[in-house]
Amino acid sequence: MSSSSHHHDEYSSDDEEIYDSSSKSKVFLGFVDGPITPEDQPTIEDTFIGSQPVWLHPDSKPQEMLLVCDHCGRKLALLAQAYAPLPDKFYDRVLYLFGCKSAQCSTKKGSVKAIRGINKSRETVDRIKGELAASQLDEKLKLDPELTKNLFTSGGGGSGGGSKNPFGGGNPFASSGSNPFHVEKKEEEKPAEAKNEKSGNKSYAEIAASSPSKSKSNSKPAKKLDGALPEFAGQFVYVEPEKFRKDKTADAELEKYKHLIEKSNQDDNDNDNDNDEHGASSSRRGSQSSAVLDPQTTKISNMLDDKFFESFSSITKHNPGQVLRYDLGGKPLLYNGKDDVAKRFLAHPANIPRPAYNPSSERRFEFQLMPKAIMDLEELDHDGVDIKDILNGMSWGTIIVCTDLKDYIPDDHFDDNGVGYIQEWCGVQWEESV
Template sequence: MAGGVELGFAAAAGPEDAWRLRSAYFPSKLGGRPAWLGEDGLPGLGALRCARCQQPRAFLLQLYAPLPGRRDAFHRSLFVFACRGAACYRLPGPGGPLCVFRSQLPRRNRFYPEEPPPEDPPPGPVAPPGRLRSGARLCRVCGCLGPRACGRCHRAAYCGTEHQALDWRRGHRRTCGQAGDADNSENATTAPGEDKFLFPEYEILIEPEEPEFPADSSADPDDDKGAAGTSKEAEEQEEHRVSSSTGEGSQSLDEETLEAMAKHETEDDKIFRMFKERIAAEPEQIIRYCRGGEGPIWVSRENIPKEQDIPNCACGAKRVFEFQIMPQILNHLQVDSLGESIDWGTLVVYTCAENCGDENEYVEEFIWKQDFSTSSIKFPSSS
């Protein structure tokens, strides 16, 4: 990716577009199964279990983010996984229901040709693989490492007992052992739109952010200059919201108390207003990418990580901001329900500043979840 802030947008991907989302085309994508980059050292089920409920996390998204000038990262992708359990998202902060891994390869490697892939579609459909060229088998349900096999046909692969039981209930009991149910056939996996475990699949299109705002517009929320940028209209709306929230009972409050309440509300919502203003030109953005450059934009003054909250990489190097996942992405995940649903304000990914590791491993990085403030208005849905 180039310098400056780059934005990611979800683009519908029909069956005719499926080929672009396979590993050989180095995609950035949301949902479906992961299009693994390196074929060695894939994270196992232990690393992919939710730290709260211990259920397997689902693949959320991947970004293709090579580093210019780094021979060992000519190809480089980041993979984010998220638990499907809504209750696991109640607490903000690090990890928990989320995790992120990094894979990278030099230009000359065992898996891909040195020249870019063709831009024309292949002659026939390209189904998600049941087995990698390295020999590693993939789970029929989630597309992650599948060391476990069906005890009857010994061909269907699974990451663990949970997905083996799920696949058995959804139809493998009827097709087990049939020729069309082999692990590398089109019938070996269920399309993301038909699968209740996978998130819907989209291509992520990357575009540079138009320079309508100065690079320091996400500066320290206590900076007076940042506060001065708030529009008069926003201030009037804020005053109206504060006065409305106090209702008729406000008549019994003295002027000093009312001023204190108004000041508190203004301070509490200032960052959220800055957030909305920054994304107003492109409200559908689901990704903001800027490795080591401009930092994330926050949705609240609450739960912003301090430097000591972001652990160093296992190699000892510090981690730097690489990208953030925006709340608008939730509109594409089909997670709304009458009860609880997966929710966040923003997810922020930090990666090793030295970009350590080699082509035979997936390095776990750090992800931080920030929620909306209890006093701010939730980011509106586009639907």
């Protein structure tokens, strides 16, 4: 999973000293792992942001209505594709997240869409069952050295039962809290040190790391949306369990603005002393003095009033390179606590729309795209970026995807290749709503 290129923004992911081992998180974080290139294209078993989607079968695409913006009618661009098989299911499962590239469609309903795809073809089911059998055999070999001797000639058993086997962690379907994403791009590219992973329970990562089947098909091309979709810059993503830093300086970014906000408060107090004596509280939101400071400060000030944004910032600062967070059945990290999306998750129980195609079921949180993804998708973190590009770019704080608890897709949605797609619920917390 880790290689010499796998470093987070400000520190090496191998530097265990700066992590707090007592802080346990069941969240998996995705980090950018190098660009998608003509020579290095993703497969169905990769997780990545940007580029073109990889469908579950070359001739099986979703319906056109799922891939166009409901506001302007243009084709959507892929924001993220996540290989996310479930631990107890014998089929391939992929989540796609799309967004409209038109700035005019920002904040508009239907400009961001999530799609869940499943491939339950006979070949896929047989392959996954074979992988499960292989992992169980490997577990037996580990437990019984005599069996290993009988099965392998000398020299053959070392790599067969050891770290090269992508299913070396035992039954890859045993744990529901395991890593749902693809971790390595290519087995042969893996440097030697990547074999000694410190990240503990990676049973699910190991399934995802198995090399995808390269089956060729002669069936007719799909009569769906023609041509490629518009696209953002493509980047492979690798995944690690969330770890928290020991230091307490994670809020350094917010610290920069504290003096401005304190000054703003002081001005408010000076101006409003008469009111304060009569019991009225001074609000920095409505104060003229903070508006005199540049508008950005007012915005930061408003954000600081929101404990959800403070929490979002402080948790993200532990791993500033994260482009996505995966926590099946967990809770999303809210960008603010005020908008309609926040209200849904803050209700008890959470008020996530039920799947119309499976009304007896309900939806659960699965993953969210993080603001760092904007920098990578729009390539805003390199030299020579025009400020206009940043101002005209995407303006969301986070995109939250929730999926059907029963992972159901109606039978009539599946094609002859055993592939079916369904639209899932996603909630966008836009910058403007803060």
